[in-house]
Amino acid sequence: CVHGVMALSTAGYESIMVNCNPETVSTDYDTSDKLYFEPITAEHVVRALESASDGPVEEGVVGAGAGTSAFGWKGGIGTSSRLLPESLGGYTVGVLVQSNFGGILQIDGAPVGVELGRHAYSAQVGSAQVGDANDADAQAPDYDPRADEQEWGSVMIVVATDAPLSDRGLERIARRAIMGLARTGSFASNGSGDYVIAFSTANRVRRSTIGGVHAVDDLSNGSISPIFEATVEATEEAIYNSLFKAITVTSNGRTVEALPIKETTDILRRYGVIR
Structure with a gap:
């Protein structure tokens, strides 16, 4: 539409x-x-x-993820989590994403999107890395953002934790989720409306509506950095999971292909990401 x-x-x-x-x-x-x-x-x-319900969350082309795409491939729902050791607080961070955005896909530094020949500005720079003007096609067409599907879409990210965080702390970890998004190759294009919602399940942060003065727990600034790292990692992995679990979908005469797993793993091996 x-x-x-x-x-x-x-x-x-x-x-x-x-x-x-x-x-x-x-x-x-x-x-x-x-x-x-x-x-x-x-x-x-x-x-x-x-x-x-509890238990594993279904990933891939489910729910709102049925109509999404990421990096030019089929997107969808993806999840991931991190459990901090007791020495770092022992808190859990869980992330759910609905991947729907563009960019230049990279996995652990491997330029997967460039190697597969499908990425933002591919018509302008060909198979060259963005900024490598010497290898770009001098006859490339002028860029038209309205014709570029990777310019549009909006990733939705939900971060949940059992750490006792105030609204200020939750806003801070929400901002770190965007760092995980950037690791995958997103640059938050002009047409992308990316956003993050973060919440805490800790009962000790609830505010009472009755009585007088009451106390709430609030994790100190000096103890929040491990949660930042967990959020970045879990967000990045959740986005990859949304891509790897997706399947090719055809709807209303339009087909969005799933990320080719074999070709992708071959690229990751070539760049030493996996063995």
């Missing part, structure tokens, strides 16, 4: 987008001239809580 609206805009038409689904967030308000969506009600919240 986004590309349809963009085509209408290019043709000079105004557009109104109506989303018939309840929506908690929207990452692109400026594609259409007006946007309407169903509000979240108390019944929706109760239904979500009652249907929630």
Whole structure:
């Protein structure tokens, strides 16, 4: 629907987008001239809580991840977590992502996107690294962001931890999740509405609405850095998992291919990432 609206805009038409689904967030308000969506009600919240379950989270082309793409390949849902040793607090950090963005895919430093020939600005720089003007095609077409699917999309990242963090501390770890996103090759393009939500499950951070003065636990600044590292690592790995678990999808006459596993692992071996 986004590309349809963009085509209408290019043709000079105004557009109104109506989303018939309840929506908690929207990452692109400026594609259409007006946007309407169903509000979240108390019944929706109760239904979500009652249907929630524990155990492993299904990854890949599931839920909202069914219509996403990342780095030009099929994206989806991905998860990862880190458990800190007791010497660093013993806290757990879990990350869930919905990968939907562009960039130049790299895995542990290996330029996978460049090697596979599918990445942002590939038509302008060919197989050369971005900035390597000597190898770029002098006849490359001018860049048109509206025609580049990797310019658009928005990754959604949820960070959960049992560390007793205040809203300030949670905002700080949310910012570190973006560092994990950058490790994968994203540069947060102009058309990308990436965002992070972070929360703590620690009961000791809850604020009471009754009584007078009350105390809450709040992890000190000097003890939060290990959680930063865990957040960066888990975010990076969750994005890779979303790609490796995805499958090729065809819908409405459009096919989005899954990341080719064999070719990718061959590249990783060639660059010494795996053996």
